[in-house]
Amino acid sequence: MSRRTTTWGLLAAAVLAGLAGAVPPRLWPGLLPAWAGPVLFVFALVLAFAALLRGQLPEPCDSASPGLRRRYTRELLLAMGAYTLVLFASVWLLRHVEAPALRALVALLPVPPIAFALRAIVRYIRDSDEMQQRIELEAVCIATALVSLLYLAGGFLQTAKVIDLPAGAVLIWLFPLVCLTYGLAKVVVARRYR
CATH class of the missing domain: 1.10.287 (Helix Hairpins)
Incomplete structure (x- = not known):
């Protein structure tokens, strides 16, 4: 699959996710829970950001x-x-x-x-080969460390009653946040090995 096709595919997925978050609540109220629209909108933004990155970055950051x-x-x-x-x-x-x-x-x-x-x-x-394994594992380590630090800071702020976030929402967003941070860290780490 070419780079241009992937970029356009990500943009198309972003538009579809945005429409899925905006259209059903208006046409079929009650079909989706109240949180689904904002979640799909955020997902659309992430996909659009990924398409932007994909279009701006040099060749793929993996040697697989x-x-x-x-x-x-x-x-x-x-x-x-x-x-x-x-x-x-x-x-x-x-x-x-x-x-x-x-x-x-x-x-x-x-x-x-x-x-x-x-x-x-x-x-x-x-x-993957050893170089790609190193890139992937460094990116996973960086993402895990950054998200853990963010959640630790959030826990301190929650304990100090500076913020008040619902635990369910915080737990549900942990994995997607690690995945997003991993993707960004992979781009940075891969540049070091070019």
Whole structure:
């Protein structure tokens, strides 16, 4: 897949995510939970930012073989597509289920697709050459450290009653924040090895 195609694909996905967050609440009120619109809007912004980065950066920051990249992309897209569908189904089902044990099971339905996404990431890193492994692992370490520092600072501010954030929202955004920070860190780390 060419660089231009990827950039336009990311922009198209950003537009679709933005429309998915804006149109259903107006046409079908109550179809999506109140938080889904803002989440899809933020996701659209992240995709647009990724497209901007993709268009501005020099050649890809990974040295993996095309076959490995294709396998990784296929596995990751399937897992994230399943995650999106299961997440919406889970949110819808939670409105109609009352039993605590069943609510817990329904609430955890989106976790297995994310586990498959993580499996794809681990397989990609494991099967890459040593240079690519180093870039990936440095980026993961930097992302984990930065997000941990951010959450630690947030915890101190929450304890001091300077901010008041709902725990559920904070926990749900942890993984996407690590992924976003990892992507940005990977760009920075890869530049060092050019």
